[in-house]
Amino acid sequence: MPLTAAILTSLLAVLFAAVSLLMMLVILIQRPKGGGLSGAFGGAGGSAQAAFGAKTGDVLTLVTCVFFVLFLALAMGLTWTIHAEVKAAKQAIQPPAITEELPTPDSPASLPPPGPAEADSSAVSTTPDPPPPPPGEAEADSSAVPTTPTPQPPAIPSD
Numbered sequence: 001m002p003l004t005a006a007i008l009t010s011l012l013a014v015l016f017a018a019v020s021l022l023m024m025l026v027i028l029i030q031r032p033k034g035g036g037l038s039g040a041f042g043g044a045g046g047s048a049q050a051a052f053g054a055k056t057g058d059v060l061t062l063v064t065c066v067f068f069v070l071f072l073a074l075a076m077g078l079t080w081t082i083h084a085e086v087k088a089a090k091q092a093i094q095p096p097a098i099t100e101e102l103p104t105p106d107s108p109a110s111l112p113p114p115g116p117a118e119a120d121s122s123a124v125s126t127t128p129d130p131p132p133p134p135p136g137e138a139e140a141d142s143s144a145v146p147t148t149p150t151p152q153p154p155a156i157p158s159d
Helices: 002-029 037-041 046-052 056-093 135-140
Strands: none
Touching: 002 056
16 A cells, blocks of 8 residues: 555656646746736737637646646545555554553552562651650650661761
């Protein structure tokens, strides 16, 4: 299938170039109000009218319109075929998206095994202890649980 798309794109590009050149020639042949290149193909317009008849301007205008419609159609066709090729190439290069099902609150998920800090219940808690009560209240309340001081990190010697 990619070979067919490449052939189609090449064919459209060749047709696009041919229609572009023909449209430029037809536009240059037309005689504007001040003359133009139509005089180069037979004088001041007398023999150009003899080749296409008395309605030379109308025929060239119609041919220009046809080439313009072909030009637009080929430009859109080239855009669509090239866009499709680029999109297919990007999909071929990119790895497929990983779709991992997330656990729902209703179903228990397979949790990873506990790490060494989670497995050891004697690990030091990271939550700070509440501040000790003022000295007068601690003596009055004998049911108060004594708190252990939190370990302090070692001091870093300064040089």
